[in-house]
Structure formats: structure tokens, C-alpha cells
Amino acid sequence: MSRPKPSQPDATVLTGAHYLDGDEACAEGAIAAGCRFFAGYPITPSTEIAERIASRFPLVGGTFIQMEDELASMAAILGGAWGGAKAMTVTSGPGFSLMMENIGLGIMTETPCVVVNVQRGGPSTGLPTLTGQQDMMQARWGSHGDYEVIALSPSSPQECFDLTITAFGLSERYRLPVLFMMDECVGHMTEKVVIPPAEDIPVIERRWYRGPKESYLPYQAGPDKVPDMVRAGDDYRIHITGLTHDERGYPVINAACQSVCVSRLVDKIRDNAGDIVITDEEAVDGADVVVVSYGISYRVATRAIALARAEGIKVGSVRLVTVWPFPEARIAELSRKVKALVMPEINLGQMYRELQRAAAGNCRTLLIPHCGGWVHDPNDVLAAIREGAK
Amino acid sequence: MKYWRRPLDADHCRSPHGIVHIIINRCKGCGFCINYCPKQVLEFSRHFNRKGYHPPVVVKPEACVDCGLCGAICPEFAIWSTPNPECILDEPAEAKPA
């Protein structure tokens, strides 16, 4: 099948400086990453991504479909990925809950795709129009069974663009649904977003199988534990199932196969964590207190850090760009050097549990909880920094 | 096959004749083929197969007309028919010329 060039060469990547909100930037990032299949269901505050995709896809040769619900949206992008497209869906808390079973299917069948969750306050319908960071543990453990995930959390509209491309790259590289954990503030914040020239955008293509057809096994992995993929319609006669399966993709319902199958799904992320984990550190060396934050909470933390420094407190910052896998080795290392690790997050302690676990009592760990609906007051973060510096 | 009159093309047309193939150990003894064979070619074997079912057995091989029904209805892919190159004539003597 030939790929006709877009009628306007600049239609795909809108190179230049723009004034975009995080949702729109995420949509542009997806298009720049090569996403050409989108299935979604409207939900605040993620809808603007779907709206942007719906208006942009007809110009760039993509297919947009609004499904009947989030269960369908998630299933459809898995189908789209096996059909040979880079695929994405977007949602918020309630829809994310509905997607969980099929996120598990994506993990089990090793299907590359990107799931965006523009988080709002929960539980249940909660605060549809107000922010939250309360789905962080759901991202990690929301689908049943044992598995590892990759989740990213952007802090600005620029990052919504850049990290969406990274998310697609990681999903193709490690073959799994990558969770893009935005929040309402980042999604609806409008800032300058610079879109680089198309040739400067690092797009990672699918790991196509290149060997002979006869010897293809859908789940035979190399040393990096990630198998190569084919697409439906190329006569490989693949069988793909959500059941525990062997290298042929055939269901095998016993403990031995479960051990091989599930261990590899987990190990392909754990073993490659060094390649996956992205943190953004600042002034960590010699700091007494390090603020560990992600998403919109990082933006609030930067203000508190500036105020603390004005008071003479040696404070550094670690921003979790990838929230999952959690950078536990780095946090453990820091915990032996600092007095306290401080974490503001818009929930009552989710990633904080990981922080505590990684710090293992080597230093104080302070949570600055927040129920959601609005971001932290920087003074609350400042107070925690002061407390940690004591 | 019996006709109410001798077919006009009886001297040069022959009704098809088939050979029944059975993979007896794949059979789960449902009896669909036996019951719905239009020519009653099959019966349950008195023997058990490896799974413990009674597979079909061909009792009237000469009656098979290769209609393919056994092959289509079998849920186990265990029986089918193929054309028998050695066609046999119908029983023209039984039908009187029109």
C-alpha cells in the first residue's frame, strides 16, 4: 500500500512557535509521532485532545473514530495497532477505569499504543473540571494481574508535545500501552509550544519482524525480552490471545507457562528500566532537602523551592518525567545523602508510598497531601521544605 | 438412486459416487453424520476409539453419492467424502423408460 504524501507538506508537523494548551499540544505530539488511528470517547478534561485530533486527522491522513464508550475505545486502539497503525486514545478518571481490562489485554498481547489520562479529581465522577493526580496508583495497578507499566507525566504544554512523542517511542520500543498521565491543569494551561522541524523529531518505528515467515513466533523475544511484531493481513497467520500463552501465541493454561509468560512481561520493563526512566534533576548535589514531584505539582514546587532558597535552605528538585517505573535506585541513593525528601502530589499519598519504600528510612520523607480540585499553595510546600531542613 | 422414470441422460450421465474418509480417533461420536447421511451409508461402530467414543463406520460404501454433508456437519473435522473415480451406473433396470 503506498503512502500518499499529504497535499501540504507542512500539514503533518506544524513546525514553529504556537500558543497551545496541553491538550492541543498532546494531539500535535501524537500526530508528529506518527499516530494515525485514534478511538476515543468524550470526557472532561481530555476532550480537547479528541477535538483537535478530529479536526487535524483529515489533513494528515489519519482515521478518527468516536466510539460508544471507553471500553470500546481501548479495544479499538489495540485492534488498530495490530492492523498496523500507531494508535492512541484519551480519557479521564472514569473512562480510565473502564479501560483497565483492555489495558491488561494490551499488556498481555504486547500491543504498542498510548493511553492519555487527563486526570481530574475523584473518586467516581468527582471533580470533572478540576485537577487531580489521583490515578497514579491506578495507572500502576489498575488492571488485574501482575505486570509492569510505563507512565509519563508532563508538567507543561511543551512537554505534552514532547513527551507524547516519547510515549509513542517507548510503546513501540517495549511493546505495551504507555500511559500518559496528564492532569487538568497541564491539559488546560496555555503556553508557548515550540514544534521543531519534522526531521528533528525522534520518531521510533515499530519493531517489525524481518526473518523468514515460516519461523516467526509472535512471542519469541531476543535478549531485551521484547518480541518483534507483524501486522494482521501479512499472511503470518498469527494467533494473539489474552490467555497465558507460549511463544507461538497459543494458550497454555498451566503454572509453568504462566511463569515464563508473565515474568518476561515484567522483566522487559524492569531489566530495561535504566533505558526507560527519565528524571529531571536540579541542584540535587549537596542539597539538604530534595523535592520529588511530577506533573503540575512540579510547577508549584519550583515556586516553593525558589522561596526556600531565598531563605538559605539548600534544596534540590527531582522531577519524575516517567512516574512508572519509579526511579527507586536513584531515590534510594539520594535518601542516603539528604535530610529529607518532600513530595507534593494532588492526592492523599500515592507516589509517596513509592518514595517511602525507596527511601527505606534513610531520611525523612514528607508528604504534602492535597485532595484535588486545585494545586498546592506554594507556602504549604515551603513549610514542608523548612520542616525537612530542620 | 431410484428415479420415477429413467432419466433422459441416463446413458451418458452418472450420478456421483464417493469414498468416505474417517479419522476415527478424532471423532467424538456425536452421530451427526450417521443421522443425517441422506443415503444411510454410516452406522455407529461397535468399537470404541482412543477417546472412548463410537466412531462412524461405513456400512454401505456403494451408496455414497459424495454429497459432502458428513464433511460439512462434522464438528471435529473427522469425516469427509471425496469423489470416487470409479463411477458406477445407477440401477437403470429399476426405472422403466418414459
Place this chain on the structure above:
Amino acid sequence: MSELLTTPAPGGPVVEEERHPHEPFLRMDRIPHIWCSTCGLGTVLNCYITAIQRSSVPRADHTIVSGIGCTGRAAGYVKIDSFHTTHGRALPFATGLKLANPRLKVTVFSGDGDLVAIGGNHLIHAARRNMDMTVICVNNFNYAMTGGQFGPTTPEGAKLTTAPYGSYEHPFNIPFLVDSCGATYVARWTSLHVREMIETLVEALNHRGFSFVEVISPCPTVYARRNRLGTGLDLLKYYHDSAEVRHGADTRDVDISFKGRIIVGRFVQRCKPTYLDTMDAALGRSVGKEFVCYEGPMQASDGRS
């Protein structure tokens, strides 16, 4: 005993080593399948494989998607690209496959519980969109894989483990449901009507748009046993006695009652633009010259197209 078994039966060859003509289309390393003796699922699968070969679609383009349940296992036995998805979600998964690679002939092969109960929302919307795919819905009137619970197709009065005193819910008339939602090809047969089923499946596979074939099929182990209906063979005899072929029947009239008549035939066959037809046409009209039609799936690096 094995000696006796491999001895040709009197008067006819019984061949052990030969290969069934469908074997090139079956994952023989997974045969025998899991379905019970006198279950009709194998028959429907058998007819589907015949229909694939008789359809005008090249083999490589045939793709089968199943959900969960006894029927959901069908995908695992056919040697074409096959996907065994989650419960109820075969249709949206299939929708994604079709839209990402419109060349594919996607068939959803699943059960009544999967398609009409948990997947009911997707069924009505796939029909409404006239999504270009074929759905084979094997209806055995119950959830068999989990041991025989009643479902949305169980006839009133039938006893099942979660309806021990008989089901008192009004069942769906599935052809009417999909017809009223916009399906452009609707047919029903029983697993006894193999020739008609094959013909219909070939038509359904060649049909452009949402084609839906319901196949009434015996569940001997749970449905028939609980309701003292005998074996699957006895149910085939019931189909034989109670089925009434009525092509073009008004789908409002084809509901099924417990031990009642079963109206079969091709009920609906109409032409209507498919989802992709309307999408491309509408976008082409409104977006104009700047519209770029979906460019197809990513090219695999070895140049396959």
C-alpha cells in the same frame, strides 16, 4: 483394540493417516478442540472455513476476532490472523483492525453472551455504523463456558444454573435487534442447516457493510442437560422439526420461544454506504482539497505491502 480400530470397516476404507481437506486452514497443533461431543460449534467453524475458501477475499486478508466463552475459542483454531480478545470487546477490537487496515476482511466469531450481553452496546453501534465486517453469532441460549447460566437470549422458561426455576426475562430477538440498528445483511440458520449456512456465510463475507449471521447451535452439556432436551443430536432433530425457512421474513416475527419454532433464512440484504464510505465522502466534501485519505497501515520494513 487399536488393531480393530485401524482395520478397515467391512466394505469401505477407514483411513487414519489422511488429512481432512480443511487442515490447511486449521491450527492442527491445537486440534482436537475443546468443544464437547454433540456441541454445534465445530460444525459452525467447519462451515466458516468452507466459506472462507469460497469467498472472493484472498486468504491473507481474512482475519478472525473472538471474544470470550466457548465460541470465543474459535479464533484459536483457524489458521489465519486470529485474535482472542476480552469479554464483549471483539467488535470494537475488530473495528480498530478494520479501520487501521481497510483491506482486511474482519470476521467476528463469538457467542450470544459475548456479543449481545456484555458486548451489546458495541453490537448496536457497529450495526448502526454499517461497519464493514461480518459477525457470526453462535447462539446456544446460555453462558456455557461458565457452566450454564441464563443470558439475554435464553428463552423464557428455560432452566439454567442462575435461573433454577426457569428464566423469566424476555429474551432478545437478535436479528430484529441488529436489523433495527442498521445491519445491512441479516440471516439466521441452525447448525443443522450446513449447506444454507455455508451459502449465507459466503454471501456475508462478500457483503459490503455490516453482515450478521446468527447460528442456533446446541449446547448439550449444560443447556440441553438442564432442560432435559437430550443430546446435541436431539437438538438437531428439534431444529429439523421446528425450523421454518422464511427468506425475507420481517425480523420482528423471528423471535424464538422455548421449544418453539425457529424461523431461519436470509432476512435482510440491503445496500448502504459503509462507515468508511461515508467518512471518506463526508470529509472529502467538507474538508475539500486538503483532505488526505487514511494512508493505510505503516509499512513493515521489509517492503511488504
